[in-house]
Amino acid sequence: MRKGVFVAFCLLLAAVLIGPVGHTSAAPYFRDVGTTHRAAKEIYYLAQGKMVQGSSSGYFYPSKNVTRAEAAAIIGRTLNFDGTQRATKFKDVGKGNFASGYIQEAVEKNIISGYNDGTFRPNQFVTRGEMALLINRAYSLGGNTISTAIQQLMAKGIAQGLADGTFGQDQPIIRADFAVFIARAINPKFRVHYQFTAVQQATVNASTLNVRQGPSTNFSTVAVLKKGEKVEILHIVGNWAYVRASGIEGFVHTAYLSGMSPSNPTDRLLQYVKTQTIIIDPGHGDYDPGAVANGLKEKDINLSVALKVKSLFEDTGFRIALTREKDVFVPLSGRVDFAKKMNGDIFVSIHTNSGGGTGTETYYYSAAATNPYVEKSKKLAQCIQKRLVEAWNAADRGVKKGDLHVLRENNMPAVLVELGFIDRKEDAKKLGSSYWQGEAAKAIYLGILDYYASESGLNFQPLYDRVQ
Ligand SMILES: [Zn+2]
Missing domain, CATH: 2.30.30.40 (SH3 Domains)
Known part of the structure; x- marks a missing residue:
């Protein structure tokens, strides 16, 4: 069937389907969309749901760019937000802004955020990349950066990219394309492809x-x-x-x-994380200083980073426990016993290297005989290693197999990170700095979230947002 005939047929079919139900108002029609525009069926679908509107004179303006305020309003309507205009947290979005209610609710639900200067910039155009991220957050598709968000849209049949093979992430998106992406995101029948896999x-x-x-x-x-x-x-x-x-x-x-x-993704996330206990193990302590060089003691660095990791996890819903919170000695067996007694779900030991190298490495135990969680340990190690190397821009010494007591004798996914080399001047500068210790703690936090996000398939955006 030719496309025009097909669209006309769909509209006719829709009229037939809508007919007997009664209450639905007349099918919407826009003069500049007609029946043949390439996005006609998606635009009319969203218009039927009162999610997009045209002008009072019957125009949709399919080629106009989409502002941030319009994007918030359209997405908010698809999620049935109460759009009542109200005060927002942004100095440039007053109660009088048509989208103020949608913008504030989208912010509260972590779908959209403002800028560091306290503005929202409601009239700024949305780029295709930003749109990808908005859609991922609004419908919990799992992407939490622009590039992973685009990957998700492609994988789910929501986006195909531009004719030149790119996604055009920096180009402003036009209303017709925005309608297509939103229609496909909410209704799989509009997608390029989809598989019904029940969750x-x-x-x-x-x-x-x-x-x-x-x-x-x-x-x-x-x-x-x-x-x-x-x-x-x-x-x-x-x-x-x-x-x-x-x-x-x-x-x-x-x-x-x-x-x-629970249908609310945030509730589902909270319900999940409450079941998880994270054990953080700052290496050494008391009369065992670990490696010593450049005026630093390993035991102090390990503890300081561990305490920062703990404070990042506080109030997330996760249970978190440290094998030591002070400068005390705990034997290796005591650390493992503690993790087991706490019913830990993952174990992350924090250490500092020495011996003349530079950079970051993370260990896991690779023989299943004692600790069966080889694959999960490896995945956890990869997640944390990646974040640490990024955070410190450190030499990536990689994820390694290690026959270490706290990994081998454990019964949960367990890893040991070596942040950097205490006897290497450049590494020691970061190891001894409270700021860089904080960045390492954030990296460990994010690496653990990456691991859990991939394990659970849940949207961890609210927990990522706490440190970004
Ligand atoms: Zn050590």
């Missing part, structure tokens, strides 16, 4: 439940489910779930589903 199951708890074309009651009903029917959930958009049941796919409100884990 969880639930049961209908209302006597009848409408399955709709989109995540709001503005969308028409495509089917009705009955109490007790089981549904598979592909993804969540705000308080709506995209489900499959009896061969039908569409959106239902999560209030009418039982047996779901």
Whole structure:
């Protein structure tokens, strides 16, 4: 079928489907979109949900750029935010701004942030890269940098990139493309490709439940489910779930589903992290100073970094315990016993190197005979090593296999990091600096989050944002 005919057919089909349901208002129509614009079906879909609007004279302006305020409003409407205008935390977004309610709620939900100078810059245009990150945060797709966010959009069939093979991340995005990306993000049927892989199951708890074309009651009903029917959930958009049941796919409100884990991604994250105990092990102590050089003692550096890691994890929901919090001696076996007694889920030992090299290395134990968590230990080591090398711009000595007591005798994913060389002037400058110790602690924090994010598949954005 030619595209124009196909679109006309879809509109006709939509009219037929909408017809018997009754309450839906007339199908939207924009003069500058017509029926043949390449983004027509996505634009009309979002317009049906009252997520995008045109001018009062019936124009959509598909080629205009999207401002940050407009982006917040459109995304906020897809998530059913209360858009009531209100005061915001930004000096350049007053209550009078049409998007003030959406902007403030998007900030509270960690979807969008402002600038360090306290502004939001509501009239600045959104780039394609920023759009990718916004979509990842809004719909919990997992990308937390522009490049990983773009990868996620490609992998999920939401984006294809430009004709020249790039994503054009620095180019401003136009309204037509923004509509296409948003429609694909919320409704998999618009995607270039998608696979229905259920993330969880639930049961209908209302006597009848409408399955709709989109995540709001503005969308028409495509089917009705009955109490007790089981549904598979592909993804969540705000308080709506995209489900499959009896061969039908569409959106239902999560209030009418039982047996779901919390639908709010932040709640899901908090519920998960509460189950995890992180053991941090600052090496040496008291009469065992570890390596000594350049006026520094290893035991002090290890403890100082460990305490900073602890304070970063405080109030995240994770349980965190240190094998020592003071300048005391703890034997190696005591450190492992402590980790086991605390029911630790991961173990991170912090040390400082010596012997004339330079740079950072991280160890794990590679024989499963005593500690079975070889692959997870290796993954944890890779995550922390990567962040540490970035944070200190240090020589990357890599992730290494090490037959070390605290790794070998443990029964949880366990790693030992060697931050740098105490007997190397350049490394020692960082090892002895409170600022650089803080950067190392942040790197260990982020590396641990990277590990947990990949283990759980949850969106750790709120916890990344605490240090970024
Ligand atoms: Zn040591």
